[in-house]
Amino acid sequence: MSNQALRFIQWNCRGIYRKLPELKQFVHNLPNTPDVILLQETHLIDKYSRKLTGFRVFRKDNSLHSGGLAIFVRESLPATEIQLDTPSCIEVLCTSIGQLRICNVYMSPTAVSEDDAFVFLESLSHRAIIFGDFNSHHLSWGQRNNRRGRLLFDAFDQNGLVVLNSSSPTHLNIASNAINRYSLLDLSIASADVSSKCRTDVTDRLLGSDHFLVITTFKEKFSNETNRKNSWNFRRADWAAFERKIDRSLESSVYEDVNFLNKTLSECIMDAAHSSIPKSHFSNRKPSVPWWNASCDRAVRRRRAAFLKMKRTFLINDVIQYKRLRSECRKMILSSKKESWENFCSSLNDSGNYSKVWKVVRSFSGVRSYNIIPPITIGGVVTGSDDRSKADALALHFSSVSSDSN
Incomplete structure (x- = not known):
């Protein structure tokens, strides 16, 4: 059991289906694994199942194959989904971790900005952090105003919400005829009572999208059962x-x-x-997926070098080169995964060790060989967050079920 600050990653991925392998590798390489990952524009439908090892996923898909939201929460955190009344012009997905509410928002640039579109923010004026791409502009966080930005600013002001972003842009327009290359579209907002504990930083990583990843740290300690106990060997x-x-x-x-x-x-x-009896030593560092190889690393490095060059010049040839390498990088990652799987399947025979086979199969998806016991919720109330309280909650439940009164 550890008490630590919460770390959030916010990203408008512009479609997560083909970008998830690289997101997994990015998370793997971070010195500190994030606790919550919030994605906008996932472009998922019901038949697509996208998972991250060690995380529970909450999704809100859009039937039009556009938009869509997802929140990945570390399994060890007691998260529950919250329903909010929102107009049809805006997508909202909300969860709670303890007494902290976390909200993920996306509003299409073509959506009609209704006067009451942001009324739902009234219910998030206390112990709440809101992440979203509102596609709004206001001088308070950008370089110009639009009607949606003014409505959103008024809603923030009325409900005591604080914008955590600095002036760092979160969106890059690489169109050759673009007038404004950079804009701040991805906002991180906190209620006044927790805003002083938050820090937001914009990374320089796009991972194939046109939005940068944004990392926010909430400096309030939460109980988080992240450590696997050493077992007897x-x-x-x-x-x-x-x-x-x-x-x-x-x-x-x-x-x-x-x-x-x-x-x-x-x-x-x-x-x-x-x-x-010796004990086995366990590292919390999750191994990378077996199909990620040096070719994938080279493709990512080449794409990043092309991005940095394009960022300096924005010459048409540099933009074309970046788009080409971005496409090649995505193909290389998918090809590497496919080739590795085919090689593994061709190596199977009737004399193989089936436990090892299934271990390799799970590792292709980054699935570990053990699972953290999630927090125990009884009657809508989280009653178990550490291993001892989980065991006590289960014992009381089974005792009640097995009693003479039942």
């Missing part, structure tokens, strides 16, 4: 030493009653185990 146990240790301990013990005997025997077993 029985294959390397010295059972002879284990037996001798218990015999010596029991010979020197004096038995008073049943309770004392139980306590003494338990202590003898644990002392003998610690001295004769």
Whole structure:
């Protein structure tokens, strides 16, 4: 169990289906794994299942194959979805982690900006952080005003909401005839009571989109069961030493009653185990997927170099080169995954170890061989956040179910 600040990643991905492998690798390479990832414009429909290892996903898909929202929350955090009444012109997905509400918003640039489009913000004026692409412009966070921006600014002012962004742009327009190359579209907003604990930074990574990833840190400690306990390695146990240790301990013990005997025997077993059975060492660092190779790294580096050059000049040839390498990078990642899977399938035979086969199959999706027990929710209330409270909550539940009254 650890108490740590929450880390959020916000990204308008412009379609997550083909960009998810690179997002997984980006998250893997971060020094600190984010706790919540919020995506706008996912372009997903029901039949597409997109997952991130170690995260629960909340989705709101758009049936028109456009827009769409997703929130990935670390499994160890007690997250629940919240329903908000919103007009049809705006997409909103909201969850809560403890007493903190997290809201993900997308509003299409072609949506009609109704006067009451932002009324839902009234319910987020206390202990809330809002992330979204409102496609709005206002001098308070950008370089010009539009009607939607003025309506949004008034809603922030009325509900005591604070914009966390600095002047760093979050959107890059690479069209050859673009007048404004950069704009600040992806906003991070917090209620006044938590805004002083938040810090927002814009990265220089697009990952194939035209929006930069934005990282926000909420400096308030949350209980987060992220550590896997070291387990006993029985294959390397010295059972002879284990037996001798218990015999010596029991010979020197004096038995008073049943309770004392139980306590003494338990202590003898644990002392003998610690001295004769080693423990496996576990690293919280999740290994990368096996199909990510040097070719994928080179493709990403080449695309990034082309992006930095285009960013300096915006010459038509540099823009074309960046778009070409962006496409090649995406194809390389998908091709590498396909080729690695085909090679693995061709290596299978009837004498293989099936446990190892399934381990490799899971690793292709980045799935680990163990699962964190999620927080226990009973009657809509989170009653278990650490391992001990989870066990107690389950024991009380099964005790109630098995009682004579049932």
